[in-house]
Amino acid sequence: MPSSVETLAADLRAGQPVLSAWCGLPEPSIAGYLAREAGFGAVVLDMQHGAIDFLSAARAIPLVAAAGKPCIPRIPVGEFATASRLLDAGASGIIAPMVNTVEDARRFASFIKYPPGGERSWGPTAAMALTGLGARAYFARANSFVTGFAMIETREALAAIDDILAVDGVDGIFIGPSDLSVGLSGGATLDPDSPEVSAAIDHALARSRTAGKLAGIYAPTGETAADFVRRGFGFVAIGSDLAFLRLGASSMLAASATE
Numbered sequence: 001m002p003s004s005v006e007t008l009a010a011d012l013r014a015g016q017p018v019l020s021a022w023c024g025l026p027e028p029s030i031a032g033y034l035a036r037e038a039g040f041g042a043v044v045l046d047m048q049h050g051a052i053d054f055l056s057a058a059r060a061i062p063l064v065a066a067a068g069k070p071c072i073p074r075i076p077v078g079e080f081a082t083a084s085r086l087l088d089a090g091a092s093g094i095i096a097p098m099v100n101t102v103e104d105a106r107r108f109a110s111f112i113k114y115p116p117g118g119e120r121s122w123g124p125t126a127a128m129a130l131t132g133l134g135a136r137a138y139f140a141r142a143n144s145f146v147t148g149f150a151m152i153e154t155r156e157a158l159a160a161i162d163d164i165l166a167v168d169g170v171d172g173i174f175i176g177p178s179d180l181s182v183g184l185s186g187g188a189t190l191d192p193d194s195p196e197v198s199a200a201i202d203h204a205l206a207r208s209r210t211a212g213k214l215a216g217i218y219a220p221t222g223e224t225a226a227d228f229v230r231r232g233f234g235f236v237a238i239g240s241d242l243a244f245l246r247l248g249a250s251s252m253l254a255a256s257a258t259e
């Protein structure tokens, strides 16, 4: 049986939705806890807007793997070299924000896939330990299980979506509804629930299907996540660790009120 590090792309390609937790807090045990106890199918580590650095991510990844779940870090904008290091640490895939052009997409793909398709450099010591694969087997399998999501979250990216999807090594898109709303409104508003954003989301999903690639999206709430799964998204990352904390804390505090 393949390790949980290797299953994300295959599950998504088989049409099995994966609901992921979204983590921004740098304490690795939070990611481990969400994977192990809360029932999420995967964990995203947000290194773009969260407080997670490489060391926290490298510590979180084995805890998520120990729970039998894949871990998918989101790198800071343009930090593609970090993507290679995270894969070496045992990440199953990478979400790259603000991939706006086909050149961005090619550069991203080159850092996550080994030659001949890409230029990822060899050194997956921790990843081999987590997958249980020897060097030759890891090398033979990595390009197919490592899942690269290019974020579509600007007007420019939407315009280039077919070319981005056509890049070998970009396995799918991941939509950021908030930035997309800012982009589509020309900076006039932040409204990820607007009809214009909703139409753009459905358009991007349809284009990814036509290209035979995967589609993921960020959902701030469980209800939004259910809506995205119904609409056909396979990979949906929900909420945030801080939001889970806030929700649980405020509901417990409210329940403890005596009048």
Ligand code: 3PY
Binding pocket: 153, 175, 176, 177, 178, 179, 180, 218
């Ligand atoms: C966005 O909505 O812009 C995102 O990047 C999701 O976190």
Ligand code: MG
Binding pocket: 097, 153, 176, 178, 179
């Ligand atoms: Mg964004």
